[in-house]
Amino acid sequence: MTNITEYLGYPWAQHALIAATLIGLTCGLVAPFVVMRDMAFAVHGTAELSFTTAVAGLLIVNDAVTGALVGSVVVAIAFALLGRRGTDSNTSIGVVMAFGLGLGIFLLSFYNGFASAATNILFGSIVSASTRDVVTLAVLAVVVLVVLGVIYRPLLFASVDAAVAEARGVPVRLLGLVFLLLLSVTVTEAAQVVGTLLVLSLAITPAASARRWTANPVAFAGLSVLFALIAADGGLLLSLALSNTNIKASVLIAFTSFAIYLVSVIAERLRSERRRAPAVAAATAATT
Amino acid sequence: MSDADNGPAVRFTDATLSVGGRVLWSGLDLDVQPGEFLAILGPNGTGKTTLLKALLGLQQLAGGSAQVAGQTPHRGSSQVGYVPQQKMFDADLGLRGVDLVCLGADGDRFGVPWSRKRVRAKAAELIEAVGATSYASAPIGRLSGGEQQRLRIAQALMSDPKVLLCDEPLTSLDLRHQEGVLELLDQRRRQRNTAVLMVTHEINPILPFVDRILYLAAGRFAQGTPDEVLTSERLSRLYGTPIDVLRVRGRVVVVGGGEAPEATHHCGADVVIPA
Numbered sequence: 413m414t415n416i417t418e419y420l421g422y423p424w425a426q427h428a429l430i431a432a433t434l435i436g437l438t439c440g441l442v443a444p445f446v447v448m449r450d451m452a453f454a455v456h457g458t459a460e461l462s463f464t465t466a467v468a469g470l471l472i473v474n475d476a477v478t479g480a481l482v483g484s485v486v487v488a489i490a491f492a493l494l495g496r497r498g499t500d501s502n503t504s505i506g507v508v509m510a511f512g513l514g515l516g517i518f519l520l521s522f523y524n525g526f527a528s529a530a531t532n533i534l535f536g537s538i539v540s541a542s543t544r545d546v547v548t549l550a551v552l553a554v555v556v557l558v559v560l561g562v563i564y565r566p567l568l569f570a571s572v573d574a575a576v577a578e579a580r581g582v583p584v585r586l587l588g589l590v591f592l593l594l595l596s597v598t599v600t601e602a603a604q605v606v607g608t609l610l611v612l613s614l615a616i617t618p619a620a621s622a623r624r625w626t627a628n629p630v631a632f633a634g635l636s637v638l639f640a641l642i643a644a645d646g647g648l649l650l651s652l653a654l655s656n657t658n659i660k661a662s663v664l665i666a667f668t669s670f671a672i673y674l675v676s677v678i679a680e681r682l683r684s685e686r687r688r689a690p691a692v693a694a695a696t697a698a699t700t
Numbered sequence: 701m702s703d704a705d706n707g708p709a710v711r712f713t714d715a716t717l718s719v720g721g722r723v724l725w726s727g728l729d730l731d732v733q734p735g736e737f738l739a740i741l742g743p744n745g746t747g748k749t750t751l752l753k754a755l756l757g758l759q760q761l762a763g764g765s766a767q768v769a770g771q772t773p774h775r776g777s778s779q780v781g782y783v784p785q786q787k788m789f790d791a792d793l794g795l796r797g798v799d800l801v802c803l804g805a806d807g808d809r810f811g812v813p814w815s816r817k818r819v820r821a822k823a824a825e826l827i828e829a830v831g832a833t834s835y836a837s838a839p840i841g842r843l844s845g846g847e848q849q850r851l852r853i854a855q856a857l858m859s860d861p862k863v864l865l866c867d868e869p870l871t872s873l874d875l876r877h878q879e880g881v882l883e884l885l886d887q888r889r890r891q892r893n894t895a896v897l898m899v900t901h902e903i904n905p906i907l908p909f910v911d912r913i914l915y916l917a918a919g920r921f922a923q924g925t926p927d928e929v930l931t932s933e934r935l936s937r938l939y940g941t942p943i944d945v946l947r948v949r950g951r952v953v954v955v956g957g958g959e960a961p962e963a964t965h966h967c968g969a970d971v972v973i974p975a
Binding site (some may be wrong): 444447448450561562563564565566568569572573575576577578579580581582619622623626627628629630632633 | 756757758775776777780782785787789790793794796800803804806807809810811812838839855856
């Protein structure tokens, strides 16, 4: 165990903590809609493809993050265009993802710099977040927060009840595209922290956990953000505390997130049992 | 405004509807008065749902005109309430019944993520009216088909519509729940003068409630009271093939013969044996 407060005196640790907080916030906000719209595979696909676009970014402008962010927009539009009929969207995401990953590995063979710049994207490298990265994350977090706040109710309507939403004048298709863009940007951000391979632990798990506690959509979003923040910040702080063991922050974030999920599932079981218990007692009392 | 108040709730004038270049029906003249209950019957693919879509502003007529409460149909009109074809909500969806109902009033509003107090109060009132108070705060995916349908009707009534469009609201409900839903719609049109247009496959459950029937088949249509439309002569003419309408123990059974297999589609639970 090392003293966490000592580490937090260093700028790199402060940057990492701010980055984790911003990512926890945006992922937590987006996650409930990912779950409601059943888009887990789209998240996975976007995350994996951010590896490809990051490598492209390294080759073209020597900056993985820029490449990944620009690429995420391209990927979102590609998914939207290919998955138009809705039913086959998972298939088209699979097709694009498979090609994209192959392309990423192909592009990587042309890159002569440090391969770690690219593998960082796969496994996450929050401790190397620069001031510029933190500023980029902050701007994106504000954009996601504001846009999602404004479109929240129509997006909720379109997500749960598309047929009626359309009849009521909600621009269902347009909102779907806007959400896909927000999602891609968020996932690409998150990929820098937890890596593309573990993005789902921040972009889905917090919502899955929150749903165990409430079906009220506003409380659902609030809890999802809370759980994502606990996972992102908690995992990072844990990795500082355990720094002598060399476990990556992304791993501990994934573990923390899953631990919250387990607790939530158990809590839901216990509550439903307690609700059933008095009913059973009353029924047995009535029969005897 | 007085024109809209006194005129018919729904009016089709020489309307033609075509989908993908195929004409589903044409020359339809139909007036539905406020408070009237109209059932739209007929086999699949004859444009029943598309007729509702035309009134929702989701489908353009190929000819003629349509009006809802004196206005040309347009998306998002608060004059029209819509209960879509029964589709069960996902069991794990993060939404309660009360949230679904509130979306009927403010689901198209950008801005604040939650519902205003006024909307929530109105939702509580309508939930009470449809008898869903005891389960309105449960996750909607955990409710039965009949319970979900009651909440959908409450949702459709949130904008105080003059016309309520229901697409197969009785499908997959048992007889008791079918009657519950029908009584609810009947009560609404009697108390609030809301016109109800209902697409359905079930003939017998609706007969005690409906005023008129619009029967679509083979690109033609027949309209009138149930007694006028549901006769062997009228339906045979409509389908262009012999059809027998039998009244057995107070129930109507439509039996299609010969080359009209589609005639067997509309009878729901009623046993139909093609000759």
